[in-house]
Amino acid sequence: xxxxxxxxxxxxxxxxxxxxxxxxxxxxxxxxxxxxxxxxxxxxxxxxxxxxxxxxxxxxxxxxxxxxxxxxxxxxxxxxxxxxxxxxxxxxxxxxxxxxxxxxxxxxxxxxxxxxxxxxxxxxxxxxxxxxx
Amino acid sequence: xxxxxxxxxxxxxxxxxxxxxxxxxxxxxxxxxxxxxxxxxxxxxxxxxxxxxxxxxxxxxxxxxxxxxxxxxxxxxxxxxxxxxxxxxxxxxxxxxxxxxxxxxxxxxxxxxxxxxxxxxxxxxxxxxxxxx
Amino acid sequence: xxxxxxxxxxxxxxxxxxxxxxxxxxxxxxxxxxxxxxxxxxxxxxxxxxxxxxxxxxxxxxxxxxxxxxxxxxxxxxxxxxxxxxxxxxxxxxxxxxxxxxxxxxxxxxxxxxxxxxxxxxxxxxxxxxxxx
Amino acid sequence: xxxxxxxxxxxxxxxxxxxxxxxxxxxxxxxxxxxxxxxxxxxxxxxxxxxxxxxxxxxxxxxxxxxxxxxxxxxxxxxxxxxxxxxxxxxxxxxxxxxxxxxxxxxxxxxxxxxxxxxxxxxxxxxxxxxxx
Numbered sequence: 001x002x003x004x005x006x007x008x009x010x011x012x013x014x015x016x017x018x019x020x021x022x023x024x025x026x027x028x029x030x031x032x033x034x035x036x037x038x039x040x041x042x043x044x045x046x047x048x049x050x051x052x053x054x055x056x057x058x059x060x061x062x063x064x065x066x067x068x069x070x071x072x073x074x075x076x077x078x079x080x081x082x083x084x085x086x087x088x089x090x091x092x093x094x095x096x097x098x099x100x101x102x103x104x105x106x107x108x109x110x111x112x113x114x115x116x117x118x119x120x121x122x123x124x125x126x127x128x129x130x131x132x133x
Numbered sequence: 134x135x136x137x138x139x140x141x142x143x144x145x146x147x148x149x150x151x152x153x154x155x156x157x158x159x160x161x162x163x164x165x166x167x168x169x170x171x172x173x174x175x176x177x178x179x180x181x182x183x184x185x186x187x188x189x190x191x192x193x194x195x196x197x198x199x200x201x202x203x204x205x206x207x208x209x210x211x212x213x214x215x216x217x218x219x220x221x222x223x224x225x226x227x228x229x230x231x232x233x234x235x236x237x238x239x240x241x242x243x244x245x246x247x248x249x250x251x252x253x254x255x256x257x258x259x260x261x262x263x264x265x266x
Numbered sequence: 267x268x269x270x271x272x273x274x275x276x277x278x279x280x281x282x283x284x285x286x287x288x289x290x291x292x293x294x295x296x297x298x299x300x301x302x303x304x305x306x307x308x309x310x311x312x313x314x315x316x317x318x319x320x321x322x323x324x325x326x327x328x329x330x331x332x333x334x335x336x337x338x339x340x341x342x343x344x345x346x347x348x349x350x351x352x353x354x355x356x357x358x359x360x361x362x363x364x365x366x367x368x369x370x371x372x373x374x375x376x377x378x379x380x381x382x383x384x385x386x387x388x389x390x391x392x393x394x395x396x397x398x399x
Numbered sequence: 400x401x402x403x404x405x406x407x408x409x410x411x412x413x414x415x416x417x418x419x420x421x422x423x424x425x426x427x428x429x430x431x432x433x434x435x436x437x438x439x440x441x442x443x444x445x446x447x448x449x450x451x452x453x454x455x456x457x458x459x460x461x462x463x464x465x466x467x468x469x470x471x472x473x474x475x476x477x478x479x480x481x482x483x484x485x486x487x488x489x490x491x492x493x494x495x496x497x498x499x500x501x502x503x504x505x506x507x508x509x510x511x512x513x514x515x516x517x518x519x520x521x522x523x524x525x526x527x528x529x530x531x532x
Contacts, residue, residue, distance in 0.1 A: 002516035003432035009509040010436070012443045029428045033402035033472055040473040041409045043321060048314055053210040055309060059325075060204050060215050066465060067200035071193050073432055074439040077186040082193050085225040089218035096212040110408040117401035135383035136299035142376040143307045162295045166269035166339055170276070173340040176454060177278045181447055188442055192458075199332060206299055207306040243275040250268035319476040326470050326481050333466035337459050343452040348459050351491040355484035362478040 001026065003073060010075045017131045024128040025073045028090065031121035032065030035097060038114035045108060054100045054111060061097040061118060064090040072128070084132050087125045094122035134159065136206060143208045150264045157261040158206050161223065164254035165198030168230060171247035178241060187233045187244065194230040194251065197223040205261070217265050220258045227255035267292065269339060276341045283397045290394040291339045294356065297387035298331030301363060304380035311374060320366045320377065327363040327384065330356040338394070350398050353391045360388035400425065402472060409474045416530045423527040424472045427489065430520035431464030434496060437513035444507060453499045453510060460496040460517065463489040471527070483531050486524045493521035 004022050007013070014021075039058035042051040068090035071083055101115035137155050140146070147154075172191035175184040201223035204216055234248035270288050273279070280287075305324035308317040334356035337349055367381035403421050406412070413420075438457035441450040467489035470482055500514035 001429045001432070002512055002519075003429055003436050005512045006433050006436040006440060006509045009507075009512065010440045010443065011445075025432060029432055030400045030402055033400070033424060033428055033468060034405050036469050037402050037405040037409070037472045037474075040322070040475050041405060043318055044409065044411045044475040046410075048318070052309055052314070056207060056210045056306070057212060057215070059207065060212070060219075062469075063200045063203045064215075064219060067196045069432060070196045070435050070461075073436045074189060074192065075436075076439050076443040077189045079190060079193070079226075079229040082190070082197075082222070082226045082229050085218070085222040086193075086197060089215070089222040092218040093212075093215045096215050108408075110405045113401055113404045113408065120401075134296045134299070135379055135386075136296055136303050138379045139300050139303040139307060139376045142374075142379065143303070143310065144312075145310045158299060162299055163267045163269055166267070166291060166295055166335060167272050169336050170269050170272040170339045170341075173342050173455070174272060174276045176451055177276065177342040179277075181451070185442055185447070189439070195336075202299060203302050203328075206303045208303075209306050209310040241275075243272045246268055246271045246275065253268075322473060322476045323478060323481070325473065326478070326485075329466045329469045330481070330485060333462045336462045340455060340458065343455045345456060345459070345492075345495040348456070348463075348488070348492045348495050351484070351488035352459075352463060355481070355488040358484040359478075359481045362481050 007073060007075060013075045014078050020128050020131050021072060024124040025069050027121040027124040028065040028069035028072070031094065031117050032062045032069065034114050034117045035062040035065065038101065038110050041110045042108070051104065054104055057097040057100045058114065061093040064093040065121065068125070080132050084129055087129050091122045091125040094118040094125065098122065140206060140208060146208045147211050153260050153264050154205060157257040158202050160254040160257040161198040161202035161205065164227060164250050165195045165202065167247050167250045168192070168195040168198065171234065171243050174243045175241070184237065187237055190230040190233045191247065194226040197226040198254065201258070213265050217262055220262050224255045224258040227251040227258065231255065273339060273341060279341045280344050286393050286397050287338060290390040291335050293387040293390040294331040294335035294338070297360065297383050298328045298335065300380050300383045301325070301328040301331065304367065304376050307376045308374070317370065320370055323363040323366045324380065327359040330359040331387065334391070346398050350395055353395050357388045357391040360384040360391065364388065406472060406474060412474045413477050419526050419530050420471060423523040424468050426520040426523040427464040427468035427471070430493065430516045431461045431468065433513050433516045434461040434464065437500065437509050440509045441507070450503065453503055456496040456499045457513065460492040463492040464520065467524070479531050483528055486528050490521045490524040493517040493524065497521065
């Protein structure tokens with residue numbers, strides 16, 4: 001993706017492992033859009049009354065993923081405390097959303113796919129955290 | 134503000150102290166816009182070379198404040214782990230931004246104002262955290 | 267609010283009428299949070315099956331308001347084509363959301379309040395547009 | 400990407416051409432992150448004084464791309480006026496950002512890459528608009 005090339009061309013990059021960092025941004029972008037799409041698909045289901053919690057947690061997860069992607073992609077003068085607490089919040093939202101999506105995965109294929117990307121994103125966040133701390 | 138009236142009319146509100154919660158959202162909204170404005174004002178200053186770190190931290194703080202406002206304002210089926218880690222991230226961004234703005238407050242009045250709202254927002258986040266945990 | 271003071275302290279402000287511009291930002295911030303809150307309150311209602319369209323349009327309106335607030339608050343080197351098309355999009359989302367909220371205002375007080383702030387925000391957008399074009 | 404699979408599994412999709420719609424979302428996600436990264440890389444350059452306009456327009460473009468991605472990815476009960484005005488705003492921001500990035504492309508490779516993705520995103524927006532109107 002283009003954003004990866006731009007980060008590689010940054011004149012003063014951070015010392016964080018770049019591949020791990022870029023993978024985290026990429027998963028956050030996909031997971032953010034996936035959660036917005038899953039909240040929307042869940043809203044259209046016949047059993048929408050049962051989908052309230054998944055819609056809420058998908059919305060929260062989309063918000064944390066979008067914010068984390070922006071903060072992690074920046075290389076200039078980072079504050080690692082800001083970065084790591086944001087990644088922790090994103091990983092927490094991914095974990096909560098994945099768990100709730102699992103409850104609906106048997107009936108709604110989009111929840112199964114969403115649970116998977118949430119877990120992949122949480123993993124990418126955890127990997128990046130391990131390189132920062 | 135209208136959003137406060139809407140939260141008060143929510144059919145199934147959370148049990149979190151509502152005044153503390155609404156104050157957190159209000160400070161996040163103001164702080165998010167203030168940080169976007171301070172990054173922008175700093176970019177226009179003659180000594181922009183000295184302003185890189187404040188521009189970066191204002192941008193991060195705006196992103197965490199905007200995400201925190203959205204997550205905290207929602208009342209339906211909250212996950213308190215998601216909410217509290219997001220508030221921690223927002224408070225960390227506010228603290229880092231306030232500290233950096235302080236370094237420029239003597240020369241740039243907008244940084245003095247931004248440091249103040251960042252501290253006020255951090256305080257509101259800390260107060261809300263104390264009610265959740 | 268703090269963001270207004272910061273815009274007033276900007277070293278190289280735009281020539282757009284500042285009071286009209288600041289009012290637009292303020293309404294966008296309130297309307298964005300109000301729409302996030304109204305989508306969330308609507309999701310918790312017993313007649314959620316009837317609330318799908320209002321939830322969807324509130325989510326869209328929150329996204330346009332949040333983006334418009336960020337773009338309008340910036341003063342450095344503006345592109346008026348970018349600014350005005352974003353304000354047009356925000357005004358369109360506010361109008362659509364207000365119209366749908368009206369359909370539920372008799373049963374759900376939060377939709378009545380949301381329709382009002384959407385109309386107030388649309389008005390503030392239209393006023394700003396008239397000063398730019 | 401996962402979000403594409405989720406949109407394909409939506410129970411009540413819009414009638415808009417799905418491949419064109421998904422390509423628009425994908426370009427918006429990449430362009431949004433690319434513009435955040437290019438603003439950040441430009442801020443770190445030695446000639447940051449010359450980069451003010453590109454930093455500003457990249458920030459605006461990131462905000463419109465992120466909002467457009469969220470609105471376009473939703474399938475439930477769309478309002479095509481809201482969707483199309485948002486896409487117009489996104490295309491305008493991409494065009495303005497590409498033009499400004501071009502001025503710095505000879506000196507800063509990241510601006511060359513950013514101009515390219517902005518043009519690609521504008522094209523995807525225009526293609527989607529042609530299917531909606």
